[in-house]
Amino acid sequence: MGVTLIVATLAHVVMTSLTVWCLSVIFRDQSYGVIKVLTFTLANDLLKITLVYGVYIYALKYLASHNHKMKFDAQSLDDQPTETLAVHAKSIEKQSPDDISSTNYLVVNSGKNNTRINLSDILFIQSATPYVSIQMEAQEYLHSTTLKSMAEKLDYRFIRIHRSIIVNTEKVLSYQSRLNGDYDLTLDNGSKVRLSRNYAKAFISRFKATPQLKTETHRFK
Numbered sequence: 001m002g003v004t005l006i007v008a009t010l011a012h013v014v015m016t017s018l019t020v021w022c023l024s025v026i027f028r029d030q031s032y033g034v035i036k037v038l039t040f041t042l043a044n045d046l047l048k049i050t051l052v053y054g055v056y057i058y059a060l061k062y063l064a065s066h067n068h069k070m071k072f073d074a075q076s077l078d079d080q081p082t083e084t085l086a087v088h089a090k091s092i093e094k095q096s097p098d099d100i101s102s103t104n105y106l107v108v109n110s111g112k113n114n115t116r117i118n119l120s121d122i123l124f125i126q127s128a129t130p131y132v133s134i135q136m137e138a139q140e141y142l143h144s145t146t147l148k149s150m151a152e153k154l155d156y157r158f159i160r161i162h163r164s165i166i167v168n169t170e171k172v173l174s175y176q177s178r179l180n181g182d183y184d185l186t187l188d189n190g191s192k193v194r195l196s197r198n199y200a201k202a203f204i205s206r207f208k209a210t211p212q213l214k215t216e217t218h219r220f221k
Helices: 002-027 034-079 083-093 147-151 197-208
Strands: 105-110 113-118 122-128 131-136 140-143 158-162 165-168 172-177 183-187 192-195
Touching (some): 147 165, 158 197, 165 192, 172 197
Antiparallel strands (some): 105 113, 122 131, 172 183, 183 192
């Protein structure tokens, strides 16, 4: 920072002196000497110029450091699911269809509107701070809550596939690898959502637990 400050201050002083000299040559009969202008600037404005550039450079460094920290924190959230989410995932895996009789519906609060929706109609739920976006086949609802709070109200059909997305596993038709650890899920309405590599193992295990249809090849004579 010290070297940058010195270079910026000297550059400003030199450029100011040259600018004043050029203007005096153009508009005055008797021009100011470059050395005279330089000496005057150093004597009267050096401290002010140094302070201004010092504050400016410090602010830039602070913003750059802050932005880097935010990006690092966001990456950490994506790469490391929290312990709370892991505990919740284990708890919903233990649920069975018999446990959901009282949770077939969800009341969505969006402003003045309160709407009851069927959980089986939900495709996926995505964070849209300060709301969550509930995606249905033909409609979208914004609900005034957090994704974490929403996850606690859902049953075994729903699983987290990304730090900002929960999907209804009954709406997933297939998944396809991106060859980098992540996957694309295809839902029954044709839309696609991303499955993060950090949630892939739990999702694939749940998906494969779905009763499988075995087919046999018959030859016709």
